[in-house]
Amino acid sequence: MLRVVDFTSISGRYRDLLPRAEFNVERAVEVVTPILHDVAERGAEALRELSQRFDGVAPEHLRVPAEAIARAEAELDPDLRSAFETSIARRRAVAEQLELETDGPSARLAEGAVVGLRNIPVSRVGLYVPGGLAPLASSVIMNVVPAQVAGVASIAVASPPQKEFGGLPHPNILALCAILGVDEVYAVGGAQAIGMFAHGVEGLCDPVNLITGPGNIYVVAAKRAVRGLVGIDSEAGPTEIAIVADDAANPAFVAADLISQAEHDPMAASLLITDSESLAHAVQAELARQVSGQAHEERIRTSLTGEQSAIVMVRDVAQAVAVADAYGAEHLEIQTRDARAVAARVRNAGAIFVGDYAPVSLGDYSAGSTHVLPTAGCACHSSGLTVRSFMKTVHVIDYSADALAAIADGVARFARAENLPGHARAIEIRGEA
Known part of the structure; x- marks a missing residue:
């Protein structure tokens, strides 16, 4: 059901070659x-x-x-x-x-020179x-x-x-x-x-x-x-799941998790990244068995057979992590031996689900984590929706007259170097008061 893409002979440029849905x-x-x-x-x-x-x-x-x-x-x-x-x-x-995040501690730069942080x-x-x-x-x-x-x-x-x-x-x-x-x-x-x-x-x-x-x-x-x-918050596109798995993974679990995201939308992306041909074959068989009779079978089949979904064959788990980082999945599952250690090596993912018993569906509802996550590779620079998303950071600058005087000449000189004499004068006039 899922097409197979062979990355075993490829090094680098993964991002350009990975399956993606068109989202214009x-x-x-x-x-x-x-x-x-x-x-x-x-x-x-x-x-x-x-x-x-x-x-x-x-x-x-x-x-x-x-x-x-x-x-x-x-x-x-x-x-x-x-x-x-x-x-x-x-x-x-x-x-x-x-x-x-509570208000941050103040930085005391010199006597009477304090910069604080308010969230x-x-x-x-x-x-x-x-x-x-x-x-x-x-x-x-x-x-x-x-x-x-x-x-x-x-x-x-x-x-x-x-x-x-x-x-x-x-x-x-x-x-x-x-x-x-x-x-x-x-x-x-x-x-x-x-x-x-x-x-x-x-x-x-x-x-x-x-x-x-x-x-x-x-x-x-x-x-x-x-x-x-x-x-x-972000420009979230169609949902996506990537699963890094080796021959220790349970193919029934892997298939069920790929299906769970595919039922969201015909444009949803389901990606299996594995170095095990035997697992890839077993997952294909499980997909054929599990998809049949699903409430949203047509939607799931459209998603799984679309250009955005695939099995990506890699040389080993190290390459699988590199490919996953290049993909930057909204949801990334790690179903390998020593899954926690493998997960710790991942840099780009909206959320990481570790081991056999942390499926994406858990995160969608009651894991305690957020399910509003970056898609389309944006996990390389963006985060999911958290408390920090609703807060803005403000610096609070509190200098005494002596603290300003200690650096006034340098500040005025800097301002004139940028051809902003009014800035310099705003410093200097305080020394004349």
Whole structure:
């Protein structure tokens, strides 16, 4: 089912040769720009028309009424609520114990010369929760919890209206908002939701400072188009998994994990990187067995047989790590002997899942880690969504008169060397006071 790509005789240039899905954001930007302008100019009227056009339903209420959110929570299956609460508790524990940055210590450079560091949460965020092929209620947790831990004062959530739910977002999304104490929820999806957050809509939604959350290519394009007006987390493309495995791996586990990502989207990428021909053959057999009868079989087959998915044969585990680093997977599983040691050698991945019992599906829900992660190789320079994503760093400069005087001549000289005498004078005038 998966095509095989042979890297055993290749050294270097892996990134150029690895399978990738086509994800042309620039082309999508051309499509969403008129949508963003329409929302900026016509506000709520445009949102209703665009919802009818793209989601097939014009919500009666663009901002979801409080009673609808409360009803979704009240009607939530108790066992599902328990699963939601486990996911929330673990994500919050990781955010509080590992990700929360307090103000940094001050640096004393000389007597009376102090530079401090403050980490300040952004004031208002707009969190996007997808509702297309799979209504990702889990994304509510992955966006809201770190924003709350960071101390963001104003949190708004947007998710597409669903025809089957009377123009409201999926009930699980609303129930999670209720459990997390978020009452500003909008039945708005796609590029128009990004436009609403970025520009604001009078009488409906105030503009935000930061937009986070995954979405389709049009959501990604809209985030790119408004970046600068607001901050964004990343340009996350179709989901992807890479698995580094040797002959010690369980082929049934490997196949199940490749399938788990393939069911997200026909453009999802599933990559097995291995030095074992016997494992490659066994995984192919498992895929043929496990894919048959899946709820989303057609979608899975399209993903696994697409140009973005493959088995990459390598010489050894060392080359497998090099190929994985070149790929920079959103999700990277290590299913090898001494998996922890192999994982420690990886530099580029959105999240690393170590051993047989840490599948990506665990990270999607209740591992405690984030599942909003960089895709398309961006893990070589970008990180997943954490508490730090919702904070900005501010230096606080506190110098006494004597501390400034001690370096004033040098600073003024530097300023004049850059042909900025006004800068120099701002230093010198203090010495004359």
